[in-house]
Amino acid sequence: MSKQPNLIYVLADQLRYFSCGYAGDEKAHTPNIDEFAAQAVSFRQAISGYPVCGPHRNSLFTGKYPSSTGMVINELRCLPDSDAIGHVVTRHGYETSYIGKWHLYGADHSQQFVPPGPYRLGFDGYWSGYNFNHHYYKGFYYNDTDERRETPGYEPDFQTDLAIEWLRGADRSKPFALFLNYGTPHDPWDWDNCPEEFNRLFRDVRFPEPPNYKDGSADRYWGRPGGMNEQWFLDNWKPNRERFLQVYYAMTANLDWNFGRLRRAIGEMGLDEDTIVVFTSDHGEMFGAQGRIAKKIFYEEAVRIPFLIRWKGHTPEGHATDACLDTPDIMPTLLELMNLPIPGSVEGMSLKDQALGSDGPEPEAAFLQGMGHTHLWVDGDEWRAVRDKRYTYAVMRHDRSEYLFDHEADPYEMRNLAEDPEHLEAVRKYRAMLQARMEQLGDTFEICTWYREHWADDRAIVKTATREPV
Numbered sequence: 001m002s003k004q005p006n007l008i009y010v011l012a013d014q015l016r017y018f019s020c021g022y023a024g025d026e027k028a029h030t031p032n033i034d035e036f037a038a039q040a041v042s043f044r045q046a047i048s049g050y051p052v053c054g055p056h057r058n059s060l061f062t063g064k065y066p067s068s069t070g071m072v073i074n075e076l077r078c079l080p081d082s083d084a085i086g087h088v089v090t091r092h093g094y095e096t097s098y099i100g101k102w103h104l105y106g107a108d109h110s111q112q113f114v115p116p117g118p119y120r121l122g123f124d125g126y127w128s129g130y131n132f133n134h135h136y137y138k139g140f141y142y143n144d145t146d147e148r149r150e151t152p153g154y155e156p157d158f159q160t161d162l163a164i165e166w167l168r169g170a171d172r173s174k175p176f177a178l179f180l181n182y183g184t185p186h187d188p189w190d191w192d193n194c195p196e197e198f199n200r201l202f203r204d205v206r207f208p209e210p211p212n213y214k215d216g217s218a219d220r221y222w223g224r225p226g227g228m229n230e231q232w233f234l235d236n237w238k239p240n241r242e243r244f245l246q247v248y249y250a251m252t253a254n255l256d257w258n259f260g261r262l263r264r265a266i267g268e269m270g271l272d273e274d275t276i277v278v279f280t281s282d283h284g285e286m287f288g289a290q291g292r293i294a295k296k297i298f299y300e301e302a303v304r305i306p307f308l309i310r311w312k313g314h315t316p317e318g319h320a321t322d323a324c325l326d327t328p329d330i331m332p333t334l335l336e337l338m339n340l341p342i343p344g345s346v347e348g349m350s351l352k353d354q355a356l357g358s359d360g361p362e363p364e365a366a367f368l369q370g371m372g373h374t375h376l377w378v379d380g381d382e383w384r385a386v387r388d389k390r391y392t393y394a395v396m397r398h399d400r401s402e403y404l405f406d407h408e409a410d411p412y413e414m415r416n417l418a419e420d421p422e423h424l425e426a427v428r429k430y431r432a433m434l435q436a437r438m439e440q441l442g443d444t445f446e447i448c449t450w451y452r453e454h455w456a457d458d459r460a461i462v463k464t465a466t467r468e469p470v
Contacts, residue, residue, distance in 0.1 A: 004338055005311060006275040007089075007177040008266065011060075012255055013053065013101065013134075013186040014295065016284025017046070017304040019252060029201055029253040032260030036279060037308050041355055042320045045389060046307035049327040050369050051283030051295040053186075054078075054103045056327055060282075061085050061104075061121050063331035063346035065369060067443040070461035071104070072371035072451045077460040078104040078119060079467065083343035085331045086122025089177045092340050096125035097166050099159050100181030106131040107459035113146045123179070128162050134186050136193055154195055156182050160258040164265040175274075175338075180262070185251035189244040198250040198257075207245040209288065212412040216291025221381040222374055233293075241288055248285070272312045276337055280330075281305040290413070296374050298385040298394045298403075299413055303368065309355050311337065316357035322389050323354040326366035345466075347441065364388060365430075367437045372448025379447040386434050393418075393430030397445060402427065442466060 021028040022037035023044075048056050050066045058064075058071035061084045066072055070079055081087075086096055098120070105114045112131045114120055120127065128141045139151030139158065151158045163180045170176050184194075191199055215238065218228035259279060266272060284302045286292040295302045307325055309315060314337075325333075328348030335342050336352040353360025365388035372382055385394035385403075392413070394403040402418040404427055417423040438445060442465035446454075455463045462469045 003274070004092075004094075004175045004340070006175050006271065007094075007278075007334060007338065008262075008275055009177070009179045009278045009334075010259060010262070010280070011100075011179065011181045012252075012279075012281040012306075013181070013183050014283060014285050015185055015252060015255070015281035015306065016301055017044075017281075017306050018284070018301065019249065020306050023306065027202075027205060027207070027249060029249070030256040032256045032263065033279060033306070033308075036259070036263065036277075036310065037318075039317045040277075040279075040308040040310035040319075041315045041357060043307040043309070043323060043325040043351075043354070044320050045322045045366075046280070046305050046325040047303040047327075047366050047368065047387060048281075048283040048295075048305050049366060050371070051297070051302045052374055053101075053282055055369075055371075056282040057102070057104055059327040060330055063328050063343070063348045064466075065328055065347055065367065065441055065443075066371055067369060067441050067465040068347060068467070070451075070455050070464035070467070072455070073373055073377070073448065074103065074375035075106060075108055075459060076104075076456065077107060078121070079461045079464065080118030081121060081345075083345045084121035085335070086120065086124070086177075088122070088335060088340055088343065089338075090122050090124055093174055095171060095174050095176040096123045097163070097170075097176065097178040098123040098126070098181075099128045099162050099166070099179070100130075101133070101183050102129050102131050102181070104131075112140070112148070113142045115146075116144050126166055128159075129181075134183050134188060134193075136183060154254070156184050156254060156258050160261055163262060167265065167269060167271065182255055182258070184255050185248045187244070187248075189247035189251075191243075191247060194247055194250045195254060198254045199247070201253055202246040202250045205246060205249070207242050209241075210412065212289045212414050214288070214291035216288070216293070218293050220373070220378070221292075221296050222294050224376065225378060237293060238288070245287060248287075276309065276311045276334070278307070278309050278334075280307045294374065296370060296381070298368055298370065298383060298387070298392060300392075300407060300411070303387070311355075315355060319357045321351075321354040321357075323351050323362040324364075324366045324388055325351055325354075326363065326368075329363070365433060367434075367441075368394075369443065371451065377449050377452045379449055382445070382447060384434055384438060384443070384445060386430055386437065391426065391430065393427070393434060395431075395434065397447065402431070404430065
C-alpha cells in the first residue's frame with residue numbers, strides 16, 4: 001500500500017442496533033446497511049458508553065470517558081483537547097472533512113456556528129457543520145465564517161451530496177479522514193420531517209408494544225420537572241407512539257438509501273482498497289420500553305448500537321465479534337488500524353485484532369456513565385453500569401438501587417436478578433468491578449448539579465476528573 005488508509009466514518013443519530021435488518025429486525029428497510037454488514041466486521045456487542053448525543057461524540061473524538069471529557073449533559077461547550085483524533089490525523093498528514101452535526105460547542109441551540117480553532121478538536125480541514133438541528137427540511141450549515149448557509153431539500157440527502165463532492169475533489173496524494181454525521185433518525189418524528197417516498201413504506205406498518213413496555217414519565221431525565229410526568233406520557237406520548245416508530249423507520253430507510261449512494265460513489269472512485277469505512281450510531285432509543293423514552297439509560301434499547309467496519313482486503317467479510325466495544329475504544333482502534341500513534345491520555349482500548357478477525361486483548365466489560373439529565377442541570381437520574389457479554393449491572397445514585405440483567409436469557413431485561421440468591425456472587429463481582437473502574441478514572445459518582453458547580457462555567461467545561469482548569 002502506497003500510503004496509510006483513508007477513513008470514512010458515518011455516524012447516524014439515535015439508530016439502535018435492534019432496528020437494523022442485519023440485526024434481525026424484519027420491519028427495517030435497510031438493504032444497503034445489511035449488504036455492508038455482509039462485507040464487514042460487526043461488533044455486535046458494541047455499546048454507547050453514555051447514550052446521549054454530546055457525551056458520545058466527545059468520547060468518540062477523544063477516546064476518553066465522560067468523567068474525563070466533562071461532557072456530563074448535552075448543550076455544554078467541550079474542552080479543547082490536543083490529543084483528539086482530529087489533531088492526531090492532522091499531525092500525520094491527513095486531510096480532514098467534517099460534515100453535519102457537532103453538538104459540542106453550544107450552551108443552547110442558538111450557538112450554531114463552530115468557529116475554526118480549538119473547539120473543532122483538530123478537524124481543521126473542510127467543514128460543513130452546525131451545532132444542532134433535527135428539522136431536516138429546515139437545515140443549515142456553516143463553513144469557516146459565521147455566514148449561515150441554507151440546506152436545499154432534505155438535509156441527509158444534501159449532506160451525502162457534500163460528502164461525495166468532497167471525495168471527488170480530495171487530494172489523492174494524501175490520506176484523508178471524512179466524518180459524516182447525519183441527524184437522522186433522531187426525532188421529531190413527524191411525517192413532514194421525512195420524504196414521502198420513505199414514509200409510504202411504513203404508514204400502514206404496525207408496531208405492537210414490546211413485552212417490556214410500560215407507561216412511564218420523562219420528568220427526571222428529559223423534560224423540565226413536572227412538564228413530562230405520568231399524565232403527559234399518557235396524553236401526549238403514548239397516543240403517538242406508533243406514528244413515532246413509523247417515521248423513525250422511514251428516516252432509517254432514507255439513511256440507508258443515502259449510505260448506499262455513498263458506498264457506490266466510494267466504489268466508483270476506486271477508494272475501496274485503501275479506505276476504512278465505519279457505519280455506526282451514537283445511541284439508541286427506548287420507545288416506551290421499561291417506561292422510558294429517548295435514551296440516557298443503561299437498558300439495551302438505549303445503549304446497543306450498530307458498529308460495522310470494513311477495510312477491503314484486511315477485515316474478513318461477514319464476520320462478527322462479541323468483544324465489548326465501548327465508545328472510548330473506537331478512537332484507539334481506528335488509530336492502530338491506520339498505523340498512527342495512540343496518545344497516552346486515551347482511556348479506551350484498541351480492538352484492532354478483533355476488527356481484523358483475530359483474537360487479542362479485549363475489555364472484560366464496558367463501563368457506562370449516566371451523569372445527569374439529558375440537557376438540564378437536574379438531579380435524580382444519575383447511574384453507573386458495567387456490561388459484559390452476558391450481564392448488565394447498574395446502580396442508580398438517588399436510591400442506590402442495584403440492577404442485574406442476564407441479556408442472554410432475558411433479552412428484554414424484565415427480571416432484575418440483583419436480589420436473587422442464586423446471583424449474589426455475580427452481584428458482588430460486578431459491584432467490585434464497577435467500583436474499581438470508577439476509582440481508576442477518578443469518578444466520584446456525583447449528582448448532576450455538582451458538575452455545574454465544580455466543572456462548568458456558564459455551560460462551558462473548565463475542569464474534569466482528570467483535567468484541571470487551564
